[in-house]
Amino acid sequence: MKLIFTVCTLFLTAGLIKGQNQVGIFAGAHSSSARYLVFNEEQEVSMKPGFHLGVNMKVPFEGNLYFNPAAFYSMKGYDVKFTGFTFPPDNKAINNSTTIHTFELAALLQYDLSKNSGHFFIRLGPSLDFQLFGKEKFDLADGTTVSRNMKWSPVDYGRYAASLIGQFGYETGSGFTIFGHYTLGEGSISNADFGPRIRHRLFGLSIGKYIKNKKIVIDTKNRE
Numbered sequence: 535m536k537l538i539f540t541v542c543t544l545f546l547t548a549g550l551i552k553g554q555n556q557v558g559i560f561a562g563a564h565s566s567s568a569r570y571l572v573f574n575e576e577q578e579v580s581m582k583p584g585f586h587l588g589v590n591m592k593v594p595f596e597g598n599l600y601f602n603p604a605a606f607y608s609m610k611g612y613d614v615k616f617t618g619f620t621f622p623p624d625n626k627a628i629n630n631s632t633t634i635h636t637f638e639l640a641a642l643l644q645y646d647l648s649k650n651s652g653h654f655f656i657r658l659g660p661s662l663d664f665q666l667f668g669k670e671k672f673d674l675a676d677g678t679t680v681s682r683n684m685k686w687s688p689v690d691y692g693r694y695a696a697s698l699i700g701q702f703g704y705e706t707g708s709g710f711t712i713f714g715h716y717t718l719g720e721g722s723i724s725n726a727d728f729g730p731r732i733r734h735r736l737f738g739l740s741i742g743k744y745i746k747n748k749k750i751v752i753d754t755k756n757r758e
Contacts, residue, residue, distance in 0.1 A: 563739060569733045570731070572616065584611065586606050591603055598646040605637070610633075610634045628673050638697075656701070657703075697721070703740075709743055710743050711741065714737070714739050715737065718735065
């Protein structure tokens with residue numbers, strides 16, 4: 535987790551000082567779920583619809599290789615059925631349905647598959663997402679239904695998670711983009727000792743537009 539955070543910070547800093555950046559916006563829809571393990575046993579998880587929106591930059595490195603950092607909001611969640619007791623959410627819970635609002639920082643490398651103004655591209659890289667707030671609804675073994683805000687603490691749910699992101703898409707000569715993407719969660723959002731391991735899974739489709747080019751010139755000359 536610390537390594538991915540450090541990489542994201544370094545890449546974002548590098549993007550801000552590079553010579554010529556294209557600044558863009560993007561939004562889209564996705565389906566999200568989780569890999570949910572209780573004592574290393576896979577639980578039955580269903581996907582939930584969500585959406586995302588954010589900003590990104592395209593920063594030239596060399597040839598067809600670019601740095602493409604992004605910052606965005608993403609609504610995630612999952613429906614899970616339990617085969618045994620688990621905490622969180624509750625030792626007596628038999629299922630859980632969550633909706634989680636997150637803010638994510640991604641440090642992606644982009645490779646354009648041609649030098650044409652209109653071209654396909656591939657993006658890969660790590661991300662760090664912050665669980666801002668969330669809701670959960672679950673049934674207990676006695677038939678009671680509980681609906682509440684998710685609890686964030688060292689012994690409940692955790693606010694930070696790390697992921698790997700892969701994207702494949704097309705960019706037009708005028709700066710419009712469309713791309714499919716997949717998120718593979720590597721960090722669990724459960725902090726409880728002997729609790730479940732919950733790692734985000736997500737795939738979706740986005741559209742975007744680079745809205746301007748921004749040149750940043752750094753004067754390295756000595757001044758008298």
